[in-house]
Amino acid sequence: MIIGLYGRIGSGKTTLCNYLRTKGFFVIDGDKISREILMPGKVGFKEVVASFGAEYLNSDGTLNRKKLGDYVFSHKEALHRLNEITHPLICEEVQALIQKNPTRHIVIEGAVLYATKIIDFCDKTVVVTSDATLSRIMKRDFLTEGEAKKRINAQELYDKADIVIENSGTLSEFYEKIDQMLQSIL
Numbered sequence: 001m002i003i004g005l006y007g008r009i010g011s012g013k014t015t016l017c018n019y020l021r022t023k024g025f026f027v028i029d030g031d032k033i034s035r036e037i038l039m040p041g042k043v044g045f046k047e048v049v050a051s052f053g054a055e056y057l058n059s060d061g062t063l064n065r066k067k068l069g070d071y072v073f074s075h076k077e078a079l080h081r082l083n084e085i086t087h088p089l090i091c092e093e094v095q096a097l098i099q100k101n102p103t104r105h106i107v108i109e110g111a112v113l114y115a116t117k118i119i120d121f122c123d124k125t126v127v128v129t130s131d132a133t134l135s136r137i138m139k140r141d142f143l144t145e146g147e148a149k150k151r152i153n154a155q156e157l158y159d160k161a162d163i164v165i166e167n168s169g170t171l172s173e174f175y176e177k178i179d180q181m182l183q184s185i186l
């Protein structure tokens with residue numbers, strides 16, 4: 001079983017993955033892969049620097065993700081350009097990890113599930129929704145309300161999921177809903 005998991009920023013995707021890991025799932029973290037392909041020396045890194053310029057580098061030669069993030073989230077064309085570089089690389093990496101784990105249940109977390117066509121590898125898609133998103137990410141990422149809203153608004157709206165899990169309540173309520181979801185699909 002391969003589950004594709006998505007949801008708005010801060011909705012609870014990582015929390016859900018950590019819980020599924022305790023149930024034996026192999027977790028593919030799309031966000032982690034997105035970061036890894038932009039590490040110095042990687043193809044993605046080289047392409048981003050060539051496209052956006054050295055002003056997006058930190059003094060230690062790593063990518064200044066905050067600066068790049070601020071820029072692309074306020075410039076649609078730049079976001080598109082960044083995605084064109086990163087999405088195919090993310091997709092390739094996910095495919096390789098699936099092939100390495102053919103016998104395990106897998107969950108793939110990634111905000112870019114549809115855009116990268118990773119969705120085609122999934123048996124079921126799950127979306128996590130939450131009313132508490134804004135306050136949670138402001139607290140976690142030290143963002144102002146305006147900055148947090150910008151990041152949330154830049155995300156696609158997802159309405160094609162097989163299963164919707166609501167995560168506005170407590171953690172134990174969330175885990176209970178995940179257990180019910182597993183019972184219905186496994």
Ligand code: ATP
Pocket residue numbers: 007008009010011012013014015016031136137140167168169170171174
């Ligand atoms: P991102 O899209 O940024 O990766 P995410 O969807 O993975 O975020 P999480 O990191 O799982 O979201 O959750 C965001 C924050 O909210 C975390 O600090 C997490 O511990 C907290 N959180 C998640 N669910 C709950 C809940 N039901 N009750 C309280 N806090 C929660």
